[in-house]
Amino acid sequence: MGILEIKDVGKRFGGLQALSNVNLSVHENSVHAIIGPNGAGKSTLLNCLVGKLIPDTGSVMFDGQSVLGRTPHEINQMGISRVFQTPEIFGDLTVFENMMIPCFAKRDGAFRMHAIESFTNETSLVEQAEQMLIDVNMIDKRNAHSASLSRGDKRRLEMAMCLVQQPRMLLLDEPTAGMARADTNNTIDLLKEIRDTRDITICIIEHDMHVVFSLAERITVLAQGTPLVEDTPDNIKGHPKVREAYLGEAA
Amino acid sequence: MLGLDKKDTALLLAVAALALFAPFILNIFPQNTALAFFNGGYPDLMQRFVIFGIFAIGFNILFGLTGYLSFGHAAFLGVGSYAAVWMFKLLNYNIVPALVLSVIVAGLFSVLIGWISLRRSGIYFSILTLAFAEMSFRLAYSVLTPLTNGETGLQVYSNDPQILMGENGVTSPHLFGLEMSARATLDLGPWEFTFPVGYYLCAILMLISLYLAIRIFRSPFGLMLRAVKSNQQRMRYTGLNPKPYTLAAFVISGMYAGLAGGLLACMDPLAGAERMQWTASGEVVIMTILGGAGTLLGPILGAGTIKYLENVFSKMNEALLHSWFSWLPDFIETPLIWVLSKFTGEGWHLTLGALFMVIIIFLPGGLVEGGQRIGRLITGRSRKASDTATKPAE
Incomplete structure (x- = not known):
């Protein structure tokens, strides 16, 4: 039983099925990364976790309590903190x-x-x-x-x-997007330090594979709104399905 | 002092000193000289300085801190005046119940308007408050005539109940017998100074208002209000609900406006609907921006400047301009006076508009920024030296 349990979550925007049958479990005090190509539904999923969107179907439980229908500030008070793609200060x-x-x-x-x-x-x-x-x-x-x-x-x-x-959980939305290499490495170091020194669950949505593979303990690959595989970084690296989703057939 | 740090105490004491000596400062020019025209030290005007100072201090708590621009604050001013005059009509001319009721009624009214208007932000919020204020004006002007006496304005009549009046009650607004219209005058050679009771009462209330505003600015609540202005998204994701904070600021500023409205009625016991018109709301916006929105001193400076200029410019008429420029040849004097007369008297709003434009374009931080720039020009070198001195520490 993870601290964050996502069950059968689906979300539709008009004709676009952004998320379907998303099942995901994040374990306490682990670093869990969600990766996927553009348009895979990563941000939609994140917005469902923080109260910005309400999924059409399914449930999202944080530490045994549903977060659905709660406002962002209520969810923060439950112990989920969010870091934005562009720093919001x-x-x-x-x-x-x-x-x-x-x-x-x-x-x-x-x-x-x-x-x-x-x-x-x-x-x-x-x-x-x-x-x-x-x-x-x-x-x-x-x-x-x-x-x-x-x-x-x-x-x-x-x-x-x-x-x-x-917070009990830190949600990061592409924390290194648009950063120079040096800043990216600084951020990775900072996150590693947080991971190693604090009792905190980190859920990270990221594009940059370098960041994901140097931090995450488990990785979920999202493609076309649904989880493709979930595994350890080493297994994900060589996974044929992941290569296909990410790089296309040619790779 | 009083829980303020050194800088804020100095500010409060400086304003207190200005308020105390205003009758001297504003009547700096001897009577019976041409320059006496520019004196502002008579009761009615000095009272307006401080009353509109209170109004602007309160407005600044909302606009300066949260950035929500209300175009409807005159409604609370008007409601405050009506409440005060009703107390005069029902009880007696003591100003204490009048002021208490003004603040309470304006507070309740602003809870209602704020609660609805704050469903939107930015320009939509401004439009909603403008619409509410205009509705209030129309209601006061016609629909609610039994309550507001419509066009004539609400005033005290001899057949009003005035249940606490007694046999030989005071027949003008007073504080436990001390009449607001009472005044002392001091003649010093060619100078004449007036010390009105009403003015000093308003000035004390303004100092209390300023003191409370300073406390609010420095408090955690004030910090949250600045957070509302800066980034509401971050606020929500930090576990804070911006809406009650904004509503609280709205109600506090509404209560300040109610106090100002009540004081206007205490100085002159009548209340008219025109006090609620949108031009009156616009005036407090201009005062706050002209002085410097978000600063403590700005609103007071802005209110004083505008009320003073209004007084000076609207007093100027063609005859006076003639007497000033009669030394010019006719073919210059006639067109000059024709132009100037458009900017004076009834047309003084033209001057106000031009002044406002100049301030916004060249001094977006208002008069306070102007003062700071002058201060920096004078102490420029020492400031720069201290800047570089602190740099290496970083």
Whole structure:
């Protein structure tokens, strides 16, 4: 029984069957990658997990509770944090302020009025935020305007914002898309460190095989909206069905 | 002081000092000189400075922090005025129940309008608030005449119940007997200074409003409001629900507007529907942007600037312009006065429009940004030196 159980999920957009009969189980504290060619339904599946889309059929259970019909902020409060393809951070705020927001969300829930005390007086949360910045090597940029960060640092900040909430599961949507090689390797190192030092389940959707094979413990290959195979990276590498789906018959 | 850091305390004290000495500062020119025309130190105008300051401070909590641009805040101002005048009609002229009811009624009204309007964001939100405010204006102007006295405006009549009035009750708005219209004057040679009670009451309330606004700006709640403006998507995926935060900001700013409306009625106990018209909503938008949206001082500066310029420019008439330019030859003076007269008196909105354009194009951060730029010009070198000094640490 995995921490995330996807059963018979189907989703149709007009005439397009984006997902059909998706069955997937992600085990606790593992790194599970979902790969597949363009249009395989990876993003649709992810959107079904975070509350952005509701599947037409099937169920999605996280730690024994259904996530279907819940809003994104409720799903986050259940312990699923999401990292976006292009880093989504609070660009108008400083790095430190960016870090404080998830700390408040974790402690106070989806809405709470704290309108009198200054937020910098919340000593324990400030410590938590600063410790996280130290962990991701960004403490020197504490007071920088987050919009002025490099792409790699924005990604690092976004992950720090997710991790400071101590989620049970981290969902990553093509975290290295459009990144230079050096930034990609930095991200891989960061993810490896997260994998090795924290009790966290990582589910990663990725295009870049280099990233997938250096991180994942299990890989699911999605093609035309349905899982083709699920196996360990070594077995996936040589799998004829995968080669066919990815590279076409000629390969 | 009072839980504020040094910078904010300094700001609050500076505004307090300005408010305290406004009767001097605004009457800087001696009476009976040509420049006395530019004085602004009389009660009615000073009261408007601070009342519209409160209105703009509140508006800035919504617009400056969350970025939601409401074009309907005059509705809350108007509702506040009506509520206050009703208290005068039903109880007596004491302003305490009047102000309390203004704030409560404006708060409830803004819960309703905010709850509906906040289903949309961006331009659609602005249009919804505009539509609501215009509906409120129409309702006040005609449909709800029994409640608002329609075109005439709501005022206190001698046959009103005024159940707490007593035999020799005070017959103008007062704070436990201290009349708002009371004033002290000080003659110093050619100068004449007026110290109106009403003005000082409004100024104290404005300082309290500013103090609360500073606390909100610095609080976790204020941080969340800035997050709403910056990235609602990230907010949702961080486990936060942006909607109640935005609604809370909307209601708080509506209550500030209600307080301002109540104070307008306390200074002059009548309330008219035109106070709710969309031009009045537009005015507070202009004040906030002109001063600097999202800054603490900006809205107050903007409100003061606009009310002062409105006063000066709308007082100018052709006769006055003639007296100023009579030294010019006729063939220059006549066309010059013809042009200037279009920008003064009734046409002062032309001047306002031109000023607004200049500010938006050259100083998008408003007067506060202008002040900062001047400050940087003066201290430019030392600032740059400290910038490079901190760089190596990174």
